[in-house]
Every structure is written in C-alpha cells, then in structure tokens.
Amino acid sequence: MNIHAMRVLFxxxxxxxxxxxAFAQNTITMNDQRxxxxxxxxxxxxxxxxxxxxxxxxxxxxxxxxxxxxxxKDKGPVAxxxxxxxxxxxxxxxxxxxxxxxxxxxxxxxxxxxxxLERYDYRKITELETAVSTLGMLYYITEGDKYAKRASEILxxxxxxPVTGMNPNMTYAQYVPGMSYIRGTGILDGRAIVYALNxxxxxxxxxxxxxxxxxxxxxxxxIFLYWMQNxxxxxxxxxxxxxxxxxxxxxxxxxxxYIDDPSYVKLIVETxxxxxxxxxxxxxxxxPQELARTLGLSYTTFALDAFYECSEIALxxxxxxxxxxxxxxxxxxxxxxxxxxxxxxxxKWPYQQISPFETGRGSMALYIxxxxxxxxxxxxxARKIGYTAKPNFRYLLYFDINN
Amino acid sequence: MKQNKIFWAFLFSALLLSSCxxxxxxxxxxxxxxxxxxxxxxxxxxxxxxxxxxAQLKNYTxxxxxNMEPLSVVTDKKRLAxxxxxxxxxxxxxxxWPDTxxxxxxxxxxxxxxxxxxxxxxxxxxxxxxxxxxxxxxxxMYYLSNDEKYAKKAAEMLRVxxxxPITGMNPNMTYSQTVPGMIEIRGTGIIDARRIxGALNAAKIIEGSDSWTxxxxxxxxxxxxxxxxxxxxxxxxxxxxxxxxxxxxxxxxxHEAVVMYGGDYEYLxxxxxxxxxxxxxxxxxxxxxxxxxxxxxxxxxxSTFALEALNLSDIMAGKIGLNLWEYKAKNGxxxxxxxxxxxxxxxSSDKWPHMQINPFNKExxxxxxxxxxxxxxxKEYIELSNSIGxxxxxxxxxxxxxxxxxxxILYYKIN
Numbered sequence: 001m002n003i004h005a006m007r008v009l010f011x012x013x014x015x016x017x018x019x020x021x022a023f024a025q026n027t028i029t030m031n032d033q034r035x036x037x038x039x040x041x042x043x044x045x046x047x048x049x050x051x052x053x054x055x056x057x058x059x060x061x062x063x064x065x066x067x068x069x070x071x072x073k074d075k076g077p078v079a080x081x082x083x084x085x086x087x088x089x090x091x092x093x094x095x096x097x098x099x100x101x102x103x104x105x106x107x108x109x110x111x112x113x114x115x116x117l118e119r120y121d122y123r124k125i126t127e128l129e130t131a132v133s134t135l136g137m138l139y140y141i142t143e144g145d146k147y148a149k150r151a152s153e154i155l156x157x158x159x160x161x162p163v164t165g166m167n168p169n170m171t172y173a174q175y176v177p178g179m180s181y182i183r184g185t186g187i188l189d190g191r192a193i194v195y196a197l198n199x200x201x202x203x204x205x206x207x208x209x210x211x212x213x214x215x216x217x218x219x220x221x222x223i224f225l226y227w228m229q230n231x232x233x234x235x236x237x238x239x240x241x242x243x244x245x246x247x248x249x250x251x252x253x254x255x256x257x258y259i260d261d262p263s264y265v266k267l268i269v270e271t272x273x274x275x276x277x278x279x280x281x282x283x284x285x286x287x288p289q290e291l292a293r294t295l296g297l298s299y300t301t302f303a304l305d306a307f308y309e310c311s312e313i314a315l316x317x318x319x320x321x322x323x324x325x326x327x328x329x330x331x332x333x334x335x336x337x338x339x340x341x342x343x344x345x346x347x348k349w350p351y352q353q354i355s356p357f358e359t360g361r362g363s364m365a366l367y368i369x370x371x372x373x374x375x376x377x378x379x380x381x382a383r384k385i386g387y388t389a390k391p392n393f394r395y396l397l398y399f400d401i402n403n
Numbered sequence: 404m405k406q407n408k409i410f411w412a413f414l415f416s417a418l419l420l421s422s423c424x425x426x427x428x429x430x431x432x433x434x435x436x437x438x439x440x441x442x443x444x445x446x447x448x449x450x451x452x453x454x455x456x457x458a459q460l461k462n463y464t465x466x467x468x469x470n471m472e473p474l475s476v477v478t479d480k481k482r483l484a485x486x487x488x489x490x491x492x493x494x495x496x497x498x499x500w501p502d503t504x505x506x507x508x509x510x511x512x513x514x515x516x517x518x519x520x521x522x523x524x525x526x527x528x529x530x531x532x533x534x535x536x537x538x539x540x541x542x543x544m545y546y547l548s549n550d551e552k553y554a555k556k557a558a559e560m561l562r563v564x565x566x567x568p569i570t571g572m573n574p575n576m577t578y579s580q581t582v583p584g585m586i587e588i589r590g591t592g593i594i595d596a597r598r599i600x601g602a603l604n605a606a607k608i609i610e611g612s613d614s615w616t617x618x619x620x621x622x623x624x625x626x627x628x629x630x631x632x633x634x635x636x637x638x639x640x641x642x643x644x645x646x647x648x649x650x651x652x653x654x655x656x657x658h659e660a661v662v663m664y665g666g667d668y669e670y671l672x673x674x675x676x677x678x679x680x681x682x683x684x685x686x687x688x689x690x691x692x693x694x695x696x697x698x699x700x701x702x703x704x705x706s707t708f709a710l711e712a713l714n715l716s717d718i719m720a721g722k723i724g725l726n727l728w729e730y731k732a733k734n735g736x737x738x739x740x741x742x743x744x745x746x747x748x749x750x751s752s753d754k755w756p757h758m759q760i761n762p763f764n765k766e767x768x769x770x771x772x773x774x775x776x777x778x779x780x781x782k783e784y785i786e787l788s789n790s791i792g793x794x795x796x797x798x799x800x801x802x803x804x805x806x807x808x809x810x811x812i813l814y815y816k817i818n
Contacts, residue, residue, distance in 0.1 A: 080485035
C-alpha cells in the first residue's frame with residue numbers, strides 16, 4: 001500500500017468515525033441532515049447553539065417530575081362516551097351562547113380563543129409533543145440515556161398503558177358543547193402526535209425503547225390511521241377546503257412514514273396534496289380560504305407551514321415538493337411569493353389580522369424557502385426581519401439564520 | 404451422533420407437520436371444514452339424507468336473502484350514540500329500566516328478567532342478527548352450489564355493513580348494551596359481537612368469488628384489525644376479557660375469529676392456548692359444572708352456551724392443528740368433563756336440579772355430542788347425539804351463534 005492510498009484510507013476512516021457519532025436518525029418531519037449539523041455544532045462548542053442547548057438541558061428537568069403525561073389523570077371534562085381514555089378538546093373559537101340559560105349549543109367567535117380550552121386535553125397533548133420531541137433531541141444530541149428512558153416512559157404512558165393510554169381516535173377533538181352534528185375539524189390536534197413520533201424515532205436504538213414498544217406504537221398509529229381514513233369525521237376532514245385539509249394530509253403522511261409505508265406517503269402527495277394546492281391556491285399564490293379569516297396572515301402562514309412540513313416528509317419518501325408546479329401554475333414557491341412582502345411589512349396586509357402577526361414566523365418561513373429555492377433575497381429578508389433566538393429545537397435547526 | 408439424527412428427524416417431521424397445517428386450505432372460520440366438504444359431496448351425489456335440508460336452505464336464501472335490502476347500523480336508526488355518529492353501533496341493555504324515583508329516570512336500574520321494550524328503539528341488535536344469518540346462509544349456499552349470485556349478494560351485504568363510508572359500522576362496540584346514565588364502562592355488550600364473527604365467517608367462505616374483490620378483502624381485513632385493536636385495548640374489551648363466566652369465553656371466540664380473519668394464525672394459537680383454555684381450569688368445578696352459569700335463572704341454557712363457545716374455539720383450533728376436546732388441565736378440568744356433566748340433562752332436562760325457567764332445546768346438546776364424538780373418536784357420543792336427533796326450530800337463533808338451516812346441512816348425519 002502506498003502513501004497515497006493510506007492517506008485516502010485515513011480520510012475515509014475519520015469520515016466514518018465522524019458520521020458514526022452523528023448518524024442520521026430518520027425522524028418523521030425534521031431535516032435529518034440539519035439535526036446532524038446541530039449535534040456537530042454542539043459537540044464543537046459552537047457559540048450559536050451551545051448556550052441555547054444547555055438551557056434546554058436545564059429546563060428539561062421539568063419533564064422528570066411527577067406530572068402525568070396522559071389524558072386520564074386530572075381529567076377535566078370527560079367525553080360523552082364517559083371513557084377518560086377518549087381524547088377531548090374544546091373547539092378554540094366557540095363560546096357559550098349568552099341567549100341560552102345553559103349556554104348550549106356554543107356559538108362561534110372566530111379568532112377569539114375561549115380560555116376554557118385549558119380545562120380539556122389539548123394542553124396535555126401539546127405538553128406531550130414538547131416533552132417527547134425535546135427529550136428525543138436531547139438523547140440524540142447529548143447521548144444521555146436518561147432522556148431516552150424518560151421519553152420512552154412518557155410514550156408508553158400516553159399511548160400504550162392499559163389504564164392511561166389514549167384510545168386511537170380523535171372523535172371528541174375540538175368538541176363543541178351542545179352541538180348536535182359531528183365535525184372533522186378536531187383532527188388538526190393530531191399534529192401533536194406526529195411531532196411526538198419524531199421523539200419516538202429519535203430514541204430508536206436505545207435500550208429503553210424496545211422493538212416491542214415500537215411495534216405496539218406502530219400498531220396504535222395504524223389504528224389511528226384507519227380511523228382517520230374511514231370514520232365520518234376523518235372523511236369530513238379529508239374534504240376540508242382550507243388548511244385543515246392540508247394538515248389532514250400532513251398527519252396521515254407522518255403516520256404512514258412512522259409505520260414504514262413511504263409508498264403510501266407518495267400516494268398521498270400525488271393523489272391528494274397536489275390537488276389541494278391546485279384547489280386552494282389562487283394564481284397569485286394566495287389562499288382565499290385563509291384570507292377570509294380574521295387572522296388572515298397567520299392562517300396564510302399556517303397553510304404554508306403545512307406545505308413545508310409535508311415537504312420534509314415527502315422528501316423522505318423520494319418526492320421533492322419544492323420543485324413541483326402544477327399544470328395550472330400553482331406551487332409552494334408561489335405561496336411564499338404572495339406572502340413575502342407582508343412578512344417584511346405586516347402593516348401593509350390588506351386583509352384582516354385582528355391580533356399582531358408574529359414576525360419570527362415569517363422570518364423562519366422565508367429562510368427555509370430561501371434555502372429550498374436557493375433564493376438569497378428570501379434569506380436576506382429573513383435576517384432583516386430577524387429571529388429572536390430562543391432555546392427551542394425548531395429554531396435551533398436553522399441556527400445559521402442569524403449569521 | 405445418534406442423538407443428532409433423532410434431533411434432525413424430529414425437526415424435519417415437526418416442520419413437515421407445521422407446513423401441512425399451514426398449507427391446508429381454510430374454507431371457513433366458524434364451521435368444521437370437513438363437515439362442509441362432506442355436505443357438498445353428499446349434495447352433489449344427491450344423497451337423500453341431506454337433500455331436504457339443502458332444499459330448505461336454498462328455498463330460504465332464494466326467497467328471502469337474495470332479495471333482502473342490505474342492512475347496516477344506520478338502518479331504521481332512531482337513537483344515536485352519545486358520539487352522535489350514526490355509524491356507532493348502539494343497543495340497550497335489556498333488563499334495565501328508568502329509575503322512577505329520579506327526575507329524568509337516569510341512571511337506569513336493573514330489573515332482572517324483565518325486558519324493557521325500549522330495546523326495540525335500537526334496531527341494531529335485531530338487524531345484526533338478521534344480517535349475520537343472511538350473509539352466512541348466502542355464503543354456505545355459494546360454497547355448496549358454486550352459484551355466483553349468492554356470493555354477489557353476500558358481498559353486497561358485507562360492503563354495506565362494514566365498508567360503506569356512509570353506513571359502515573365503526574370498528575368498535577363501545578355503545579353495545581348501553582345503560583342510560585351509567586357512569587361506569589362495562590364490557591358486557593361485546594357478547595353481541597358474535598354476529599360480527601359470523602359475518603367474518605361468511606366473508607371467508609366467499610373469498611374465492613369474483614364478487615368479493617381483493618380490495619374488499621383488504622378493506623375488511625383492516626376493519627377486523629381495527630376491531631381487534633379495540634377488543635384488546637379498550638376499557639370495554641379489557642373488562643370483558645376478565646369476565647369470569649360465559650362472557651369471557653364468548654369474548655375469546657370473537658377475538659379468535661377476528662384474529663383468524665386477519666390471518667394471524669400464530670397469535671390465534673397463542674390466545675387459544677393462553678387465554679381460552681385457562682378459562683376452563685378457572686371456571687369449572689371438579690364435577691364439570693360451571694357454577695357461574697348454574698346461578699342463572701336459565702342455568703341449563705347458560706351452561707350449554709358456555710360449552711358452545713368452547714366448541715367454536717375448538718373448531719377454529721382444529722384448523723391450525725390443535726384439538727381442544729382432547730385438552731385436559733392439570734387440575735383435571737376439560738371440555739369432556741363439562742360435557743359429561745351436562746349430558747344426562749340434555750337427555751332429560753326435567754332432571755336439571757338448578758333453575759331453567761324457560762324450556763330448553765336439547766338439540767343443542769346433540770350438536771355438542773356430535774362434535775365431541777368426532778373430535779375424540781367416541782362412538783358413544785355420536786350414538787347419543789343420533790338418539791337425540793337434530794330437527795331444529797328455525798326460529799331459534801337468539802341465544803346461539805349457529806344458524807339452524809346451516810346446521811341441518813353441516814350435521815345432516817346426526818339424523
């Protein structure tokens with residue numbers, strides 16, 4: 001073996017070692033390459049991430065207490081089924097009818113959140129999402145076993161335990177007290193489950209999350225998917241003509257990927273999601289259904305978020321959604337183009353926006369679009385708008401935004 | 404070396420045996436396939452001992468089932484489940500009545516043996532019984548005659564009941580045998596799921612037909628797997644699995660049928676051996692009686708009913724190479740012991756020393772004796788069964804999982 005060959009071998013070996021310490025973990029919705037970069041940055045004491053991750057580590061103590069991560073203990077209102085294992089949340093913008101003695105059925109005030117939300121299971125499912133996805137990332141980045149152990153406990157408690165495990169449906173999600181017909185809108189709450197599944201993927205390989213645990217959770221997810229695709233509510237939500245339809249696809253794409261069915265992810269994108277893009281987007285890139293809301297810019301961004309999140313899942317199934325333009329000219333890029341000037345100057349938004357728009361959301365949306373579309377203009381605009389650094393992984397994946 | 408050879412010979416024969424059971428074609432879920440085959444041969448040979456029974460089944464399916472409007476949980480629905488979803492199966496627990504001392508009458512209170520007419524406000528129970536009978540009759544006629552029209556109708560009825568997006572039953576029985584106002588969740592309503600097992604039995608029988616497509620099959624399999632998940636994980640299911648009487652046994656029969664329809668034969672074996680058999684050890688007394696059934700007002704009926712559940716488990720077990728009639732627990736309990744206990748009372752039910760406030764149909768005993776006789780090669784049981792005979796009342800369907808017209812064909816040799 002000559003010197004040159006030895007050098008090549010050395011380079012290859014050191015490359016392999018670096019890759020091994022930061023192998024991709026195949027999450028559901030995240031850019032896995034960026035997770036690797038984040039881990040490397042942390043290992044290398046990169047100042048852009050180091051203190052933030054340390055403060056996430058510090059605050060992760062909160063996940064190790066006695067607080068239950070399930071919908072059975074400290075239950076607020078129980079679903080009409082009387083089964084505490086049935087998830088129930090309140091539809092956000094619905095309020096007691098002051099004209100009625102008992103306030104029933106509730107009536108809608110778009111854009112005004114009813115504080116009663118807190119009494120139901122929605123708060124808990126967001127806590128599940130945060131806890132499991134954060135612990136999963138901490139396990140991956142720090143390789144600390146305790147994070148995987150705790151994440152696995154929480155996953156079992158929420159999904160698999162025979163006493164506290166959530167039934168695999170959302171029949172009573174975004175429930176409206178007193179309403180006599182059923183709706184599909186509550187399935188939107190299922191996004192939190194997909195993000196929790198990211199955490200389950202991140203602890204795969206740990207001794208605390210066994211093959212049997214994974215199989216049991218996959219089984220749960222399969223049944224939830226059956227419910228989504230066959231129940232009356234699921235079929236209603238499938239037909240939703242606004243962001244709900246997009247998020248419906250996001251949830252079933254994420255869940256299909258979790259049960260190792262990427263070809264079904266592909267099928268959803270090609271037979272459903274692309275059609276929604278055509279049906280929901282105007283030629284100028286706007287989403288008229290979202291413009292009609294009292295929080296028009298927020299909901300426009302929410303629809304774009306759905307496409308972004310779907311595009312990450314689709315990429316793992318071999319589809320590049322950012323390169324897709326429909327026959328009639330609709331595309332994600334066009335959606336960004338429409339929103340772009342208002343992210344820079346939200347005060348010029350010509351539609352309703354009854355609460356202030358969070359500028360950081362626009363900054364992040366532009367930054368990711370800039371990377372995906374290789375448009376420096378968007379990246380520069382994102383930096384100009386600025387993103388107040390926060391110790392959370394969603395932001396930290398794009399820690400280069402503030403370079 | 405010699406030991407090695409024995410080991411390999413053993414391994415080889417074990418593999419051969421397991422591949423035999425695997426390759427054996429399964430025709431149905433709830434019937435003894437050998438009986439189905441021999442009935443078919445007898446009909447093809449125009450054997451006079453089966454032709455009247457065949458004519459009866461054919462007449463019934465041709466005149467009633469073929470023209471039947473497909474039923475569903477939505478059909479004639481008057482009361483919705485608390486979910487407000489018409490696709491949720493809901494029935495009322497029959498012996499519960501409004502509490503007259505409470506405004507609104509809820510929670511209902513129990514008056515044993517008195518059937519509340521309000522149960523008829525919930526047509527799912529009757530409709531599921533009619534549906535299960537029709538679809539199995541059609542499927543058996545399809546098997547016996549090879550006439551596609553029967554499979555076509557059965558397939559249509561199965562699609563409407565299970566797969567249709569408007570009428571298809573949700574894969575759970577959360578609201579079966581509901582008690583208005585009751586806070587506690589019960590599992591008892593799962594006993595109604597015997598009809599679901601029967602419908603899956605029909606779907607299995609028509610599997611080869613063009614009218615039941617691969618897509619239909621895959622969709623019903625998904626339904627069955629969802630229902631299985633509910634049986635295994637819901638509060639209702641977990642409670643019913645723990646029931647210490649015939650309910651526990653019937654829970655397992657449904658569970659087994661659903662698992663078998665899903666094609667998970669390995670798990671089927673596991674639940675037969677690890678879940679159903681221990682119930683015999685646990686529920687039976689040394690004399691073969693089932694004390695939890697003896698305390699009922701219909702003691703002979705419920706004792707027989709429990710054994711009928713075990714017999715169905717044996718029929719499924721037989722398809723994967725197990726024989727439950729030959730099983731004997733360490734503590735000596737067995738299905739045969741249970742059969743021996745009941746045998747004299749099937750012969751003369753007036754000697755039954757416990758309660759039986761309605762007449763008992765002793766032909767149910769004839770079927771069990773016949774099955775036990777076949778499975779344990781016991782001629783005495785077969786002869787006893789012949790002496791009782793099987794001339795069923797075609798209206799007797801409420802309490803068993805079997806359909807008299809179909810049984811008359813399967814068990815035509817009894818007479």
